[in-house]
Amino acid sequence: MIARLLSAAVTVVLAAALFVLAWPQLFGLEWSTPVAQAVSFRAIAVAGSAVMLIALLALAIFSVGARRFTGSIAIVFVIFGAISLAVLASRGSGSEDFATKRDSAVTVVAWNTLRDAPGADAIAAIALEEDADILTLSETSGEMGNAVAAIMAAAGRPMTVFAATVNEAEVDASTVLLVSSDLGAYSLRTDLGNTSVAASLVATPDDGSGPTIVGVHTMAPIPSGVDNWTSDLTWLADLCSGNTIMAGDFNATVDHMSRLASADGASLGECADAAMATDNAAVGTWPTQIPALLGTPIDHVLATDDWRVTGMRVIRSSENLGSDHRAIVAQLAPR
Template sequence: MTRLLAAIVIVGSAVIALVLAWPQLFGLAGMPGVAQIVALRGLGIAVALVLAVGLTILALLAAPARRFAASLAAVALAFALVNAAVLSVRGFGDFAFTTKGDSDVTVLSWNTLGDAPGAEEIARLALESEADIIALPETTNELGIDIALLMQAADRPMWVHTLAYDQESKARSTTLLVSVDLGEYSVDTATRTTAVLPTLVAAPVDGSGPTIVVVHTVAPLPPMEATWQQDLRWVADACDGENVILAGDFNATLDHITGLGVDGGDLGSCRDAALATDNAAVGTWPTQLPALLGSPIDHVMATPNWTVTGMRVIESLDKAGSDHRPILVQLSPAD
């Protein structure tokens, strides 16, 4: 009976490990609990390795439990190896940028946790990076104007657009700054987009530039999982044109958007900049964890008319006040 129970525990642990390591095989990437664990693959590797070492020591010291502990250690090690393989394919960071061309567009995206870094810090980063598009979830219109004034003083004038669902919580405001060199943009502030937190859609007035979508989906926390999945489907549908750039806080990793791409896209027709540049394993949230242990839930994505010619997650601002890291992406017109 003891051996039977041990076998059941070992097999059950192996099945659970497989589901958590690759939930897409079972269509469970959005399942409560699974969604949160798979979002933190790097942290999962660290935990699994600690368990594997502990169980190995137990197997060496306790002869009666040797086979049982060794088997569980093997399961934990296999879980860590599968996750490491997935992350290695996605890339642990390649921060190289090509020289920026006249037609290239630089996108800066940063969830500011309710204006936390302040206008000066955001403007400094935008000016240093020569950002043409600045996507700022959880950022008020007032801060957006302050940033624009600082950039105008540095001879980098920007249009400012904000979509706010209310004025009570800064998290329910999403702000976009776009360079006047890209032309004039219009935003429909009367239409609700994603359900709880606003996703801003900016269309070029003359129709010649990219449609810019500043994304902010709700987090997959109980009881919002269904709303979160609805938000992700809405964002996928938003990338149905020939010239679209998505940027912002998706509250989703590549695991969560499996099946939402069309025509070779990762989400709708859009392709993920981090995946294209070997940066998709670098975590953008939370800043309290090292980047390789965190969750890559902030993205810049674009339709195939753009080629990604540089991308990096900025780790030097982890103490700036936000719990998200900024991401910087350079896009070049595809040949």
């Protein structure tokens, strides 16, 4: 009798924990440790469920007395795996369809370069290949940004370079934003605040006719830094209004950002996620050491309703160039 009660208690506790992990927003726990960290890796959780099912099957084969318990636990893992797979499927496992780029469209490339690791030639090559109008580079020094801009200018793509850091001694804290001269003159805004541990940048058009552009790098949601992480996301959500494009390393998935969405179809503030709009939101951008479909999608291109997403993809060719992040590219057309 006691054994059955313990088995039932374990099953109920496990089911509750997995339900929270499958849908943390229902309980308001998507920002709470350890849920915030665990929900970042939905695909790995599905893989883990499959491994557990195999282990439970083996236990049931070799232990007749444990079959009732293993059967109930197996059902819990099957339900959790099915829910998680449904969420991943709804977000998309990758689409590389792009509309033909029109003159008014803008191409945005974002890449966390892990302290300049790929080098200027590799970074510029991707930006030129994708015909980038906006390039946001997290964990990138101002010197590297200037070197990339020089290569692009020599190739006929002059860019204005903006750089910011919150710690001159650490490249991790530096972010670079390159804006094509074709978009007009832009100036850096330093009066709007910033992210906490790594710098972000806000650039606005001098004539007021173009989008506000935000290069992003938030704090990672490590247990000791959750407060900084959530304040960074809240600051970005407040910025994401009007005519705005923001891109970079958000250190957050759409699960984490959903609390701060202020409109239907938005992901953060009034901005929608390009990956969600193009069936790419389950493709991981970090870390490159594991397959993209097992990774976590924490790098994003977001835009307000002034822009329609006409293409987006994770750049798989960037994963062997030294950074632990994959680059992403999105094409946006004005509505």
